[in-house]
Structures are given as C-alpha cells and as structure tokens.
Amino acid sequence: MTRALITGITGQDGLYLAELLVSKGYEVFGLIRGQNNPKYDLVRTTVPEVTLLTGDLTDVSGLVRVLGIAQPDEVYNLGAISYVAYSWENAALTSDVTGKGVLNIIEATRLYAGDDISKVRFYQASSSEMFGKVQEVPQRESTLLWPRSPYGVAKVFGHYMTINYRESYGMHASSGILFNHESPRRGPEFVTRKISQSVARIKLGLQDQLVLGNLDAKRDWGFAGDYVDAMWRMLQQPVGDDYVVATGETHSIREALDVAFRTIGVDDWSPYVGQDPRFMRPAEVDLLIGDASKAHDVLGWTPRVGFEELITMMVENDLREQSDLSR
Known part of the structure; x- marks a missing residue:
C-alpha cells in the first residue's frame, strides 16, 4: 500500500487530494497544525480514513518526527498561508510559512530519505501568483516570475527551492504552478x-x-477537484518536473x-x-491565463x-x- 503525507490537509486541495488518494488505495496521513484545530472535525468527517498528525511547517524537527511516523512514499506540500490579501498585513509570517516552510518540509523529506533519495517523491504547490506582473500571455513554465504580493514572493522562494533540491540532490521533486482553482470547499x-x-x-x-x-x-479559474488529479499525476512520472495547471480561459x-x-x-x-x-x-x-500544454501532453491531464x-x-x-x- 502506497503511503502519502499531505500538509495543508484542512484546505480545499488537501481534502480533495486525500479523497483521491484514498480512492486509489493509499494510506494517507495529514499534517494538522496546533492543538484543538477548528478544522480537525472537518477532516475527520470528510476523510475519516486519514491519520492526522500534529506538526508545523515552521518546525523542522517536528516535521522529521512526522515523516518518521508516516513513512511516506509521496509527500504533498499544500500547507501555506494562502490568502493573498492577508500577506500584506502579515508579510513576515507569510514568508516563514509559505516560503521558508517549503525549505523545512523538503529538507525534512531529504533527511527522511537518507541515502535512498529515490524512495520518496515530493510535490510543491506553486502558484500563478508568482507571475504577478506578467511578462507574456499566456504564462507557461518558462515565463519569467515577477510576483506582486508577499504571498507571491514567498511562493517563488518555495518554487525555486524545490527546483534546487531536485537539481542538487536528485530528488523526485515536482512543482505544480496552479492557476486559481475554486470549489464549494473554498474559504x-x-x-x-x-x-x-x-x-x-x-x-x-x-x-x-x-x-x-x-x-x-x-x-484563469478551474475546479480544485480537477487540479489535485494533476498533482497526483506529477508524482507518477519517471522524473520530477514543473507543470502549469490551468484551464487556458x-x-x-x-x-x-x-x-x-x-x-x-x-x-x-x-x-x-x-x-x-x-x-x-x-x-x-x-x-x-495559463498554458497547460505540458500537463496535457506529459501528464495526460485536462480539466473537466x-x-x-x-x-x-x-x-x-x-x-x-x-x-x-x-x-
């Protein structure tokens, strides 16, 4: 049975992804922050099959502990302070969680993998907000990043850190540059x-x-339930890579x-x-507006x-x- 760890499991993407992985026969673990988290019951009700573990993206030692318990084959880092407007009010906290948090979880994943770096695959939730002051239309994987919010800047840091770990350590690490995706579970x-x-x-x-x-x-708005399928498809590829996930409208x-x-x-x-x-x-x-041609061609993914x-x-x-x- 394949094992997966999802950070940010209380969000819309985390819930849809957990449901998808459970339907594929995975044993799923979810990282949840803090005691008495108000969304604990939501996860328990929506995906009761998931084992919840307490941890925080700002605490590397805690993440190492969680990985040791979950022993995942796949790690999906969806955790972030993801409300763009809030990021101007709390730029430092957004940077610590949405930016440096990526470094913490990917480093903890590398330490967990040890000498067998191929035993775990890593997914990073990048964002179309990284394009900001767009340099070309539509945006694709090669488009210059020019973020226009503290959230976007933090996402750029996490995106390049994921690329760096892939190139430096040979990790199977992929980034999904997801354009806006919504659902009835959206905050x-x-x-x-x-x-x-x-x-x-x-x-x-x-x-x-x-x-x-x-x-x-x-x-460029799509359905979150479609987009988590693209996340899963990325980690089924022979090597890690970056993919724009969008509708093209x-x-x-x-x-x-x-x-x-x-x-x-x-x-x-x-x-x-x-x-x-x-x-x-x-x-x-x-x-x-995203150009998801690569996701279509390589992953076989299309929005429904x-x-x-x-x-x-x-x-x-x-x-x-x-x-x-x-x-």
Missing part, C-alpha cells in the same frame, strides 16, 4: 466563495448587498457575478453589488469542470448550506 474570504455565499444569502433574504473590490480583475469578476446571479434568477445584479477601495490590492496582478459549471455548483452548494443554517 469564504476568497472572492469566488464570497460571491457564491453572498448570492445565496441574498436569494434567501439573509443579506442585502455584496461588496467587492476590483470587478474587472481577470483570472480567463474570466472577470463581472462574469462570475453574471453566472452566480443568473443561478438565482437575477439578470441585473448592479443593485446588489457595491465596491469598496478596502478590497483593492496594493499591487494588482495583470492578466493571468468548466467556469459556468463551477460557479453554479458553488452557488447551489451555498444555497443548501445557508438554508440549513437559517433554519
């Missing part, structure tokens, strides 16, 4: 979930207005609002949506869920969830 602080949750509450009479920042921001916040409100039967959403400068980024990224289906899925889920909460 409500992220704009797509904020939209779906607010639209559901407006429909149910629980909320009057949705306040957002830049309505013209455009992203871009959509604006306005388009997301169109689909979300149309799901509840509203064609003109302008009376329900306001803007506030507080939700504008200090430095906005440019047009993010389209943009409209994704937004509709999220609104319908929040309608059910908010209706249950309001009873």
Whole structure:
C-alpha cells in the first residue's frame, strides 16, 4: 500500500487530494497544525480514513518526527498561508510559512530519505501568483516570475527551492504552478466563495448587498477537484518536473457575478453589488491565463469542470448550506 503525507490537509486541495488518494488505495496521513484545530472535525468527517498528525511547517524537527511516523512514499506540500490579501498585513509570517516552510518540509523529506533519495517523491504547490506582473500571455513554465504580493514572493522562494533540491540532490521533486482553482470547499474570504455565499444569502433574504473590490480583475479559474488529479499525476512520472495547471480561459469578476446571479434568477445584479477601495490590492496582478500544454501532453491531464459549471455548483452548494443554517 502506497503511503502519502499531505500538509495543508484542512484546505480545499488537501481534502480533495486525500479523497483521491484514498480512492486509489493509499494510506494517507495529514499534517494538522496546533492543538484543538477548528478544522480537525472537518477532516475527520470528510476523510475519516486519514491519520492526522500534529506538526508545523515552521518546525523542522517536528516535521522529521512526522515523516518518521508516516513513512511516506509521496509527500504533498499544500500547507501555506494562502490568502493573498492577508500577506500584506502579515508579510513576515507569510514568508516563514509559505516560503521558508517549503525549505523545512523538503529538507525534512531529504533527511527522511537518507541515502535512498529515490524512495520518496515530493510535490510543491506553486502558484500563478508568482507571475504577478506578467511578462507574456499566456504564462507557461518558462515565463519569467515577477510576483506582486508577499504571498507571491514567498511562493517563488518555495518554487525555486524545490527546483534546487531536485537539481542538487536528485530528488523526485515536482512543482505544480496552479492557476486559481475554486470549489464549494473554498474559504469564504476568497472572492469566488464570497460571491457564491453572498448570492445565496441574498436569494434567501439573509443579506442585502455584496461588496467587492476590483470587478474587472481577470483570472484563469478551474475546479480544485480537477487540479489535485494533476498533482497526483506529477508524482507518477519517471522524473520530477514543473507543470502549469490551468484551464487556458480567463474570466472577470463581472462574469462570475453574471453566472452566480443568473443561478438565482437575477439578470441585473448592479443593485446588489457595491465596491469598496478596502478590497483593492496594493499591487494588482495583470492578466493571468495559463498554458497547460505540458500537463496535457506529459501528464495526460485536462480539466473537466468548466467556469459556468463551477460557479453554479458553488452557488447551489451555498444555497443548501445557508438554508440549513437559517433554519
């Protein structure tokens, strides 16, 4: 039985990946930070087959201990402070967890592997936010990185550290440069979930207005459940490498609002949506749209869920969830 360790298992990607690996017959271990973690029960309910281990990406010795217990064949590092807006408020902490945390877990993995460096494969969750002030459209694996947030800078550090360990030690280490991916499990602080949750509450009479920042921001949005399949496929390759994972389509916040409100039967959403400068980024990224040709050709990966289906899925889920909460 193949064994896998997932950091960041409490996030949407961690939960979807755990479900995928369990369905493939893996024995799965999840790293969870701190005592009385509020998401502990969520993981236990969603993927009860997973063994949870306590640890922290800022603690190398603790990570070595966790690896010794889990004895994984595959390590998926999804753990990070991943909310971009928060990274400006807490740049140092974001750097420690999202950046240096990658060094800690990949070094702990190298120490665990010992002389047999090939016995464990490593996945790093890189991000399209690394492209920031984009130097070419669409973005591919070779595109120059120009991050525009502390989060993006930290992700660049982790990305290059993964490449460095692959080249320096011969590790099977891969980075997935994932473009925006969403799901009903996305945190409500992220704009797509904020939209779906607010639209559901407006429909149910629980909320009057949705306040957002830049309505013209455009992203390449896919479904998180599709993207974790690409992660797994990377670690099944003969050698580690870097792959852009994206849909190749871009959509604006306005388009997301169109689909979300149309799901509840509203064609003109302008009376329900306001803007506030507080939700504008200090430095906005440019047009993010990924070229996933390499992932298609090498991994045999293609996204299955389209943009409209994704937004509709999220609104319908929040309608059910908010209706249950309001009873």
